[in-house]
Amino acid sequence: MSVELGLAFGAALEARDAKAALTQANANIHYLNGVVDQQAAENAALKARIAALTTQMAVQQADVAGLRAVVGTFKQTHPNSHLLADTGRRFKDGDVKSQATLVYEKAFDTKARELGIQNPEQHRVD
Structure with missing residues (x-):
């Protein structure tokens, strides 16, 4: 080649x-x-x-x-409404938790759990 x-x-x-x-x-x-x-x-x-x-x-x-x-x-x-009454419970900072607050917390926690949030109380002010 x-x-x-x-x-x-x-x-x-x-x-x-x-x-x-x-x-x-x-x-x-x-x-x-x-x-x-x-x-x-x-x-x-x-x-x-x-x-x-x-x-x-x-x-x-x-x-x-x-x-x-x-x-x-x-x-x-309506400052004298039963919804604004002191429940004897307090926020962590010492502020009063009214009956309206307890209604809110219950509804918040229920809906949050429905949506899959395991610890709803960790996601709201307390």
Whole structure:
């Protein structure tokens, strides 16, 4: 075999190997583009879910503000209501727990447990 033929054969092998490597690289790129597209779709879905939950939380905070305003008005207009009476129980800071507070705590704890919260008392002021 002549040197020229040997060099041509070697070049052909290198070209074949290079083509195979490029084909594999293109397959890898195609696969990874699919992964990136999938991740982008998942990220978009998560961003939409976060936006919906943020709105839901804002609405709940607005609802709480409205309910606190109602309770404040009730306390001012009905200071002698049995709902505001001292139950003998106290918050950790020593403040009085009224009958209304006990009603709230019971409802809060019940609903929290329904929603899967194991220790609801750890999530409310006491």
